[in-house]
Amino acid sequence: MNDADADTDATRVVRAGLPGEEPYAPPLPGPVFAAHYHLPGDVADAPYAYGRDANPTWTGLESAIGELESPGDPDVETVAFASGMGAISAVLFSQLRPGDAAVLPSDGYNLLASLRQRLEDFGIEVRTAPTAGEAQRELLAGARLLWIETPSNPGLDVCDIRALADAAHERGALVAVDNTLATPLGQRPLALGADLSVASGTKALTGHGDVLLGYVACRDADLAASVRAWRKTVGAIPGPMEAWLAHRSLATLDVRTRRQADNALAVAEALRARPEATDVRHPGLPDDPAHAAAARQMSRYGCVVSFTLPGREYAERFLDALRLVGDATSFGGVRSTAERRGRWGGDAVPDGFVRLSVGLEDAGDLVADLRCALDAAAR
Numbered sequence: 001m002n003d004a005d006a007d008t009d010a011t012r013v014v015r016a017g018l019p020g021e022e023p024y025a026p027p028l029p030g031p032v033f034a035a036h037y038h039l040p041g042d043v044a045d046a047p048y049a050y051g052r053d054a055n056p057t058w059t060g061l062e063s064a065i066g067e068l069e070s071p072g073d074p075d076v077e078t079v080a081f082a083s084g085m086g087a088i089s090a091v092l093f094s095q096l097r098p099g100d101a102a103v104l105p106s107d108g109y110n111l112l113a114s115l116r117q118r119l120e121d122f123g124i125e126v127r128t129a130p131t132a133g134e135a136q137r138e139l140l141a142g143a144r145l146l147w148i149e150t151p152s153n154p155g156l157d158v159c160d161i162r163a164l165a166d167a168a169h170e171r172g173a174l175v176a177v178d179n180t181l182a183t184p185l186g187q188r189p190l191a192l193g194a195d196l197s198v199a200s201g202t203k204a205l206t207g208h209g210d211v212l213l214g215y216v217a218c219r220d221a222d223l224a225a226s227v228r229a230w231r232k233t234v235g236a237i238p239g240p241m242e243a244w245l246a247h248r249s250l251a252t253l254d255v256r257t258r259r260q261a262d263n264a265l266a267v268a269e270a271l272r273a274r275p276e277a278t279d280v281r282h283p284g285l286p287d288d289p290a291h292a293a294a295a296r297q298m299s300r301y302g303c304v305v306s307f308t309l310p311g312r313e314y315a316e317r318f319l320d321a322l323r324l325v326g327d328a329t330s331f332g333g334v335r336s337t338a339e340r341r342g343r344w345g346g347d348a349v350p351d352g353f354v355r356l357s358v359g360l361e362d363a364g365d366l367v368a369d370l371r372c373a374l375d376a377a378a379r
């Protein structure tokens, strides 16, 4: 079956990026470990020459991610990176020059603050606005790039990609969306008008907590070439093993993200019923402040639930008492994890703020575990 015939995500993910069927060849070729390739004669058209430039295992993964970010689109190009930060930095530093202005979220992934510092050191003006609301619009005049992260990590606010992309394009700015939390099955920024969809593959995309990875997907060949040239120059390349593990894990992306979103909603509803858990947020909750905007542009709402307990010690007692939910950072994995975000510093969240990543366990088991741990924390 040709990939173009695969029209639903469940079908698409199991075949994405695989080579055509060859007798006696594996369905997903193993990782290619090569620092260099046999390279006779002229190098200009060589697909593989040196390991920092290209690798067949990346090629398979990149075409798979491209199919998911922009199905059936012959123009989509994807560039895989060693991590999400590698991908984010590649976009910002390859596209911005001294004297340019960029609009960034004031509340997104916490390393954006370090990036902001770097950008300013290089003479780039950084303007920031919260993800929720429309304040980004007011900052676009003269900006070269708008960076949005929706839903935002860890606050789970959502902004309207289509409306902001239109406003930014009117002013000649490029639009990049951090699509980490949603994954390409939850949200397709390129179809919503963004120029670049950028993500950490470390989280829900690969979902097993054993790989760091990032990528940039876009539909403009020059943009893709400049991001790829940046990767080659700084060497922020994924290992072949990581790329292969990531590609292998995409086959379960549909079942994982569906189950996780269903579980997250069940857990969020159960937390809502507890008076000690305040400001329970999940974009799938019908009365969540982000739900209306999320429903317009997302097809599944992700695995993250956030809420606030009465103070640091309370939250620590709760996390200690959980049996099925590990105390760990990151999110999107098959096993549920949670952490008190304030332990890192950097996020503007209350001391008792908990970010919970809901895994593939039975929803009833998870809800029971959370209730027991809340009871234990209250004592």
Ligand SMILES: *Cc1c(COP(=O)(O)O)cnc(C)c1O
Pocket (backbone or CB within 6 Å): 083, 084, 085, 086, 109, 149, 153, 178, 180, 181, 199, 200, 201, 202, 203, 212, 213, 214
């Ligand atoms: C984790 C994360 C990143 C950074 O990704 P790494 O793979 O850890 O480098 C960027 N953006 C968001 C929204 C994230 O959650």
